[in-house]
Amino acid sequence: MREMFNTGRLLLWGGVALLFLFLPLIFSGGFSLSMLSQMGIMIIFALSYNMLLGQTGLLSFGHAVYFGLGAFVTAHAINFVEAGAFGLPISFMPLVGGMTGLFFSLILGFVTTRRPGTPFAMISLGIAEMVAASALMFTTFFGGEGGIVTNRTAGGASWGVSYGPQIQVYFLIAVWCFVSMALMFAITRTPLGRIANAVRDNPERAQFIGYNPTRVRWLMMSLAGFFAGIAGALATINYEIITAEALGLMASGNVVLMAFIGGIGQFWGPMIGAVLVTWLQSALSNFTQAWLLYFGLLFLLIILFSPGGISNLITIHLPAWRAGVVKRLMPSYGFAFLSGGIAFIGVVGVIELLYRGALFGGVHVGLTWIASTLMVFIGGFFLRRAARAVRKVWEDLSPELARWS
Amino acid sequence: MLSSGLTLIFSMMGVLNFAHASFYMLGAYFAYQTGLVFGFWPALFLAPILVGIVGAITERYGLRKVHKFGHVAELLFTFGLAYVIEEIVHLIWGRAPVDYRIPESLNFTLFTLFNTQYPAYRAFMMLVSVGMLAALFLVLTKTRIGMIVQASLTHPDMVQALGHNVPRVFMLVFAGGCALAGLAGVLGGNLFITEPGMAFAVGSIVFVVVVLGGMGSLVGAFIASLLIGAIQTFSVALDLSFLDLVAAFGVNIDPGSTWYGGLSITISQMAPVLPYLLMVLMLIVRPRGLMGTRES
Numbered sequence: 001m002r003e004m005f006n007t008g009r010l011l012l013w014g015g016v017a018l019l020f021l022f023l024p025l026i027f028s029g030g031f032s033l034s035m036l037s038q039m040g041i042m043i044i045f046a047l048s049y050n051m052l053l054g055q056t057g058l059l060s061f062g063h064a065v066y067f068g069l070g071a072f073v074t075a076h077a078i079n080f081v082e083a084g085a086f087g088l089p090i091s092f093m094p095l096v097g098g099m100t101g102l103f104f105s106l107i108l109g110f111v112t113t114r115r116p117g118t119p120f121a122m123i124s125l126g127i128a129e130m131v132a133a134s135a136l137m138f139t140t141f142f143g144g145e146g147g148i149v150t151n152r153t154a155g156g157a158s159w160g161v162s163y164g165p166q167i168q169v170y171f172l173i174a175v176w177c178f179v180s181m182a183l184m185f186a187i188t189r190t191p192l193g194r195i196a197n198a199v200r201d202n203p204e205r206a207q208f209i210g211y212n213p214t215r216v217r218w219l220m221m222s223l224a225g226f227f228a229g230i231a232g233a234l235a236t237i238n239y240e241i242i243t244a245e246a247l248g249l250m251a252s253g254n255v256v257l258m259a260f261i262g263g264i265g266q267f268w269g270p271m272i273g274a275v276l277v278t279w280l281q282s283a284l285s286n287f288t289q290a291w292l293l294y295f296g297l298l299f300l301l302i303i304l305f306s307p308g309g310i311s312n313l314i315t316i317h318l319p320a321w322r323a324g325v326v327k328r329l330m331p332s333y334g335f336a337f338l339s340g341g342i343a344f345i346g347v348v349g350v351i352e353l354l355y356r357g358a359l360f361g362g363v364h365v366g367l368t369w370i371a372s373t374l375m376v377f378i379g380g381f382f383l384r385r386a387a388r389a390v391r392k393v394w395e396d397l398s399p400e401l402a403r404w405s
Numbered sequence: 406m407l408s409s410g411l412t413l414i415f416s417m418m419g420v421l422n423f424a425h426a427s428f429y430m431l432g433a434y435f436a437y438q439t440g441l442v443f444g445f446w447p448a449l450f451l452a453p454i455l456v457g458i459v460g461a462i463t464e465r466y467g468l469r470k471v472h473k474f475g476h477v478a479e480l481l482f483t484f485g486l487a488y489v490i491e492e493i494v495h496l497i498w499g500r501a502p503v504d505y506r507i508p509e510s511l512n513f514t515l516f517t518l519f520n521t522q523y524p525a526y527r528a529f530m531m532l533v534s535v536g537m538l539a540a541l542f543l544v545l546t547k548t549r550i551g552m553i554v555q556a557s558l559t560h561p562d563m564v565q566a567l568g569h570n571v572p573r574v575f576m577l578v579f580a581g582g583c584a585l586a587g588l589a590g591v592l593g594g595n596l597f598i599t600e601p602g603m604a605f606a607v608g609s610i611v612f613v614v615v616v617l618g619g620m621g622s623l624v625g626a627f628i629a630s631l632l633i634g635a636i637q638t639f640s641v642a643l644d645l646s647f648l649d650l651v652a653a654f655g656v657n658i659d660p661g662s663t664w665y666g667g668l669s670i671t672i673s674q675m676a677p678v679l680p681y682l683l684m685v686l687m688l689i690v691r692p693r694g695l696m697g698t699r700e701s
Contacts, residue, residue, distance in 0.1 A: 059477050061484075111685065121480060122612055123688055129613075130681035137678060253484070260481060293496070296488030303482050304467065307474045354496040 068247025101229020263309025
């Protein structure tokens with residue numbers, strides 16, 4: 001194993017820090033700033049989820065519970081600060097959320113982590129439903145349908161930071177996001193992180209060398225809950241309102257999509273997923289009402305054809321890049337992109353036309369219909385051929401790549 | 406009914422189907438559409454067959470491909486599928502509920518018990534589901550087909566060597582499970598309401614039933630679904646709260662105190678939480694479920 005602080009790694013993390021610092025200068029508009037803040041929150045959330053799914057092999061459908069509970073407790077804490085009950089600068093509020101997440105995941109994790117795999121997934125789903133249903137029940141704490149409203153400028157300014165303008169909130173999120181990222185990465189390098197991988201791959205062997213898989217899962221889940229709570233607290237500070245939706249099934253499903261689209265095999269995969277999904281959600285939902293459908297289709301495509309997610313697509317090209325043979329892949333890729341593009345436009349056309357028909361009535365057969373259906377078939381036909389061509393090039397390259405990987 | 410389909414798929418293939426409730430919804434919508442053309446009775450048979458075909462296609466072109474990546478990938482695939490089916494339903498039938506009604510021939514009161522009218526349609530529903538369950542049980546345990554299906558799960562290589570097409574058996578089992586969900590949709594869609602949100606509403610309850618009954622046990626699923634049904638029906642009717650309980654011991658809590666909000670919750674308000682609470686309790690006490698035979 002290489003040493004912890006080698007030059008390459010320090011450079012990479014320094015680059016990430018600089019990126020966080022300079023992004024708001026490039027995208028300085030109000031919309032992009034709030035989107036960047038949202039991305040930061042979601043990066044923490046997706047990474048904490050990947051501690052479960054990617055590193056420990058626990059497929060959870062209830063991770064938003066810790067996010068949401070952290071957010072609610074933070075909201076109440078901020079309100080207490082405003083009422084003057086106690087003083088804590090807003091900058092450290094994420095710790096409150098993190099502690100809440102840790103507390104609840106310690107309790108719930110003790111019950112749920114006894115068994116891995118499918119039973120765990122179902123239990124986590126059940127718990128998520130239970131918490132979501134109780135959120136509508138205990139209206140004094142969760143605020144019912146309206147949620148809990150807070151004021152992030154509570155407690156006055158500390159060190160000249162009042163959190164009035166969005167840019168200050170962005171930097172708060174950026175700092176916490178960076179710290180959480182570094183911590184979560186560090187966890188993957190600890191003995192606990194390594195044993196979590198062992199528990200994921202073969203719990204029996206982990207048991208043979210003297211570790212208790214249940215306890216490892218429990219610890220990992222508690223830590224994941226901690227970071228999810230931080231993300232939740234940041235969400236409270238960012239939006240200044242938190243509703244019961246934040247801990248519902250949709251939110252839990254969302255983080256599964258993010259982690260999986262980005263790729264759970266690499267540490268940085270979920271970050272790509274979080275950025276992409278957040279961007280898709282805000283950008284796509286402006287254009288079309290069918291964005292959830294595109295989203296689901298993208299997810300299915302990734303599961304079917306690239307189960308490692310987007311990050312895996314990148315990593316399989318690294319050896320080809322090093323061997324300098326990327327040029328030979330290009331013609332077949334161009335072919336695939338072209339035919340895929342045609343099929344994509346066709347599919348989008350059909351979906352949009354159907355949506356118009358369903359929402360405003362009157363599906364009429366017109367030229368657009370015929371054109372888009374034709375495009376689906378033509379594009380699909382050529383895409384199959386392109387896929388064959390791509391596969392052939394890869395097979396031709398494989399002896400050369402074997403030396404490089 | 407719905408859960409028996411899920412149990413069938415789960416026990417027979419080891420695949421947990423997240424999109425199961427979506428197939429239930431598809432059943433209701435197909436029944437509505439075919440019912441418009443042919444009337445209710447043909448739709449009762451046609452719609453489940455259509456859903457079964459959709460299920461077969463899903464298995465053949467989707468699940469079989471992700472199968473090699475393990476159970477988690479299968480689970481995620483069905484999870485994504487649930488999203489897509491819901492949106493496609495939005496696309497075709499719109500967001501508003503469709504007008505799918507109970508047929509006239511069954512829309513009368515069967516008998517009256519304690520001033521409560523018992524509609525004939527519910528009796529018909531009960532009849533179909535019990536009959537279906539009995540038939541399923543007999544087919545799976547007593548016939549040659551059931552034997553092959555069971556053997557395919559435990560010893561796929563051996564069954565293949567004996568000359569059976571195991572992938573096709575899996576496909577048919579999955580289609581059968583989906584058809585059952587579709588049938589449940591046909592029956593339930595007009596009693597409740599046929600809308601795009603119905604899959605979401607029923608989806609998680611089905612999981613509770615399967616976990617409670619024990620994974621892979623048909624009888625367990627049946628008992629658990631009766632239990633959940635009873636709990637939900639009765640708890641809605643009970644208007645007791647902790648407040649009344651404490652009051653019975655002579656303690657009166659001031660409505661202004663902080664605990665009042667939590668204690669004034671009545672059992673009927675708690676009704677949506679109860680099934681999940683029961684499930685968590687069951688998992689702590691007896692992780693296998695009521696009639697479960699397998700650990701996981």
